[in-house]
Amino acid sequence: MSATGLPAATGGAFDPAAAARGWRPPPLIATPWLRYAVYLGALAYALLAFSSIEVNWTRAAEGVERAGRFLGGFFPPDFITKGDDILAGLLESLTMTVVSTGIGIILSIPVALGASRNLAPLPVYLACRGLIAISRTFQEIIIAIVFVAMVGFGPLAGTLTLAFATIGFMAKLIAEDIEDIQASQAEAVRATGASWFQLLAWGVLPQVRPRLIGLSAYRLDINFRESAVLGLVGAGGIGDTLNTSFDRYEFDTAAAVLIVIIVIVLACEYASGFIRRKVQ
Amino acid sequence: MLLTIEGLTKRYPTGDLALDKVDLQVPAGQVMALIGPSGAGKSTLIRCVNRLVEPSAGRVMLDGVALTTLGSGALRRARRRMGMIFQEYALVERLTVMENVLSGRLGYVGFWASWFRRFPRRDIEEAFRLLDRVGLAHMADKRADALSGGQRQRVGIVRALMQDPKLLLVDEPTASLDPKTSRQIMRLIVELCAERGLAAIINIHDVALAQQFARRIVGLRAGRIVFDGPAEDLRAEGLTAIYGEEDWSQTIRRAEEEEEAATESAA
Known part of the structure; x- marks a missing residue:
C-alpha cells in the first residue's frame, strides 16, 4: 500500500509507451465476428437492392416534361x-x-x-x-x-x-x-x-x-x-x-x-x- | 415544551428504517443542533415534524397541537408556525427576491390574492424590514438566481421568518457555503432566534460549527438518538458514539480554538 491509501502501482513491469501504441478506439460493435457479419450483411443488402431497381428512363423523361408543363401553369401566380x-x-x-x-x-x-x-x-x-x-x-x-x-x-x-x-x-x-x-x-x-x-x-x-x-x-x-x-x-x-x-x-x-x-x-x-x- | 416528539418512526417504502422510535423535546427559544452521519435520519426527522415526509408511527406535538393527526387544511395552518430553511436554499429561482420572501406568507393569503401578488401592505413592509435586517433590501427586485450563495441563504432565512414561526427547521444551512459565509449564516440564524424567541432544530454536518453556535447538541445514528447534551459536553466518546471510531482530537481542538478566537476578536 502506498502512502495515499491507494493500491500500489505495478512498478517497473508496466510500459506506457507500448500500451499507447497498442491502444485503439473502441469499435461500435465489440464482438469481431458480429461486427463483420453486420458490415457484410449491409453491403450484400445494398448490392441486391440496387440490382433489383427497374428504372424506365423513357417514362422518367416524359414525367420531367409533364412536370415542366404543370409547373409552368403556376406562372404567373x-x-x-x-x-x-x-x-x-x-x-x-x-x-x-x-x-x-x-x-x-x-x-x-x-x-x-x-x-x-x-x-x-x-x-x-x-x-x-x-x-x-x-x-x-x-x-x-x-x-x-x-x-x-x-x-x-x-x-x-x-x-x-x-x-x-x-x-x-x-x-x-x-x-x-x-x-x-x-x-x-x-x-x-x-x-x-x-x-x-x-x-x-x-x-x-x-x-x-x-x-x-x-x-x-x-x-x-x-x-x-x-x-x-x-x-x-x-x-x-x-x-x-x-x-x-x-x-x-x-x-x-x-x-x-x-x-x-x-x-x-x-x-x-x-x-x-x-x-x-x-x-x- | 414547544415541541414534543414521541416514538417517532419512519420506514420508507424501500424498507429502510430512517427513524427508530425517536423521543425528543425542544423548549421554546432553544437552538439545538442535530448532528450525525449522512443517512442517519436528520433530514427525515425535521421533515416528519412538518410532515413533508409522513411519519410511519409516533406523535409530534407543537404547542399542544398533535401535528401527526391533522387533516390537510389544519396541517397547512400548523405549517405556518414552522419555518424551514434548506440546504441548497430552495428559492424559486425564476421569482424575484421579494416574491420569494412573500411566499412565506402563502399560508396566510387566499389563492387569487397570491396569484395577483396582492399581499397586505404590512406583509410587504415586514418583508422589507427583514430584508434590510439581513442587508438585502436593495436586492428586492433581483431574480433569486442572480444572487450569491450566502445572499440566497439569507433570502431563505427571511422567507422562513415571514411565516411568523415559533420553530425553525433548518436543514444543512451551510452545506454549500464557504467557511466564512457558513459562520455568518449560522450567526445570523442564532441571532434572529434570540431576537424573536424562536426555537430551532439545525441539521448540520460540521461538528465545530454545531458546537460553536448551538448550546444543545443531539447526535443521531441509524435513526436513534445516541447523544443529547450541552455543546461543551460533546467529547471524543460522544463523537465515536455518533459517527464511529476515528481520531477526534483534531476536530475537538479545532472547535475550542475557534471559540477562543471568537471570544478574543469579540473582546
Missing part, C-alpha cells in the same frame, strides 16, 4: 381573380389556428398536471397519459376525417382536430417538464403552508413557464401549417381554397395560395423562434 376566396380561406385558417391553439393549451394544462407522476396519483396519471397517447397516435388528417364525419364539412371540424392534437402535444411535453422540476423549490413552497393550487402557482409554474410559452408559440406555428393541410379532407381553411383551385385546374391561383402559405409559415416560424429565444 394569380392573386387577383380569386382574391376574395384566398382572403376568406386565409382568414378562416388563421381563425382556426388561433382558436384551436387557445382551446388546446387551456385544456392541455390540467391534462399535463394529471400526467405528471410527481403531482398526480397513479389512476389520474394513467388516465391522462392514455388521453395523450390517443391524441398523439393518430395523425391530424385521420382525426380530421373523424371530426368531419361527426360535425360536417367546414372549419369547425378543423378547429376541433387541431385543438385535440394540441392537447396531446402540449400535455406530453409540459408534463415532462413538470416531472423535471427541482423538487426542492416546490418542497419549500409546500413547507410555508401553501395550498395545492398555491404550490402549482408558486412552486411549479415559475419553473415551467418558459417552456409553456415557448411550446405555445411553436404549436401556433404547427397549427397554421396543419390547417393548410386539413382543407384537403374538407375541414375548412386555406387548404379548402387550395384544393378547390387544383380541382378546377386553376394552377395560377393555386400558386398564389401556396405563396401565401409559405409567407405565413415563414412569418410564424420566425415569430415563434423569436418568442422562444426571448423566454429562455
Whole structure:
C-alpha cells in the first residue's frame, strides 16, 4: 500500500509507451465476428437492392416534361381573380389556428398536471397519459376525417382536430417538464403552508413557464401549417381554397395560395423562434 | 415544551428504517443542533415534524397541537408556525427576491390574492424590514438566481421568518457555503432566534460549527438518538458514539480554538 491509501502501482513491469501504441478506439460493435457479419450483411443488402431497381428512363423523361408543363401553369401566380376566396380561406385558417391553439393549451394544462407522476396519483396519471397517447397516435388528417364525419364539412371540424392534437402535444411535453422540476423549490413552497393550487402557482409554474410559452408559440406555428393541410379532407381553411383551385385546374391561383402559405409559415416560424429565444 | 416528539418512526417504502422510535423535546427559544452521519435520519426527522415526509408511527406535538393527526387544511395552518430553511436554499429561482420572501406568507393569503401578488401592505413592509435586517433590501427586485450563495441563504432565512414561526427547521444551512459565509449564516440564524424567541432544530454536518453556535447538541445514528447534551459536553466518546471510531482530537481542538478566537476578536 502506498502512502495515499491507494493500491500500489505495478512498478517497473508496466510500459506506457507500448500500451499507447497498442491502444485503439473502441469499435461500435465489440464482438469481431458480429461486427463483420453486420458490415457484410449491409453491403450484400445494398448490392441486391440496387440490382433489383427497374428504372424506365423513357417514362422518367416524359414525367420531367409533364412536370415542366404543370409547373409552368403556376406562372404567373394569380392573386387577383380569386382574391376574395384566398382572403376568406386565409382568414378562416388563421381563425382556426388561433382558436384551436387557445382551446388546446387551456385544456392541455390540467391534462399535463394529471400526467405528471410527481403531482398526480397513479389512476389520474394513467388516465391522462392514455388521453395523450390517443391524441398523439393518430395523425391530424385521420382525426380530421373523424371530426368531419361527426360535425360536417367546414372549419369547425378543423378547429376541433387541431385543438385535440394540441392537447396531446402540449400535455406530453409540459408534463415532462413538470416531472423535471427541482423538487426542492416546490418542497419549500409546500413547507410555508401553501395550498395545492398555491404550490402549482408558486412552486411549479415559475419553473415551467418558459417552456409553456415557448411550446405555445411553436404549436401556433404547427397549427397554421396543419390547417393548410386539413382543407384537403374538407375541414375548412386555406387548404379548402387550395384544393378547390387544383380541382378546377386553376394552377395560377393555386400558386398564389401556396405563396401565401409559405409567407405565413415563414412569418410564424420566425415569430415563434423569436418568442422562444426571448423566454429562455 | 414547544415541541414534543414521541416514538417517532419512519420506514420508507424501500424498507429502510430512517427513524427508530425517536423521543425528543425542544423548549421554546432553544437552538439545538442535530448532528450525525449522512443517512442517519436528520433530514427525515425535521421533515416528519412538518410532515413533508409522513411519519410511519409516533406523535409530534407543537404547542399542544398533535401535528401527526391533522387533516390537510389544519396541517397547512400548523405549517405556518414552522419555518424551514434548506440546504441548497430552495428559492424559486425564476421569482424575484421579494416574491420569494412573500411566499412565506402563502399560508396566510387566499389563492387569487397570491396569484395577483396582492399581499397586505404590512406583509410587504415586514418583508422589507427583514430584508434590510439581513442587508438585502436593495436586492428586492433581483431574480433569486442572480444572487450569491450566502445572499440566497439569507433570502431563505427571511422567507422562513415571514411565516411568523415559533420553530425553525433548518436543514444543512451551510452545506454549500464557504467557511466564512457558513459562520455568518449560522450567526445570523442564532441571532434572529434570540431576537424573536424562536426555537430551532439545525441539521448540520460540521461538528465545530454545531458546537460553536448551538448550546444543545443531539447526535443521531441509524435513526436513534445516541447523544443529547450541552455543546461543551460533546467529547471524543460522544463523537465515536455518533459517527464511529476515528481520531477526534483534531476536530475537538479545532472547535475550542475557534471559540477562543471568537471570544478574543469579540473582546
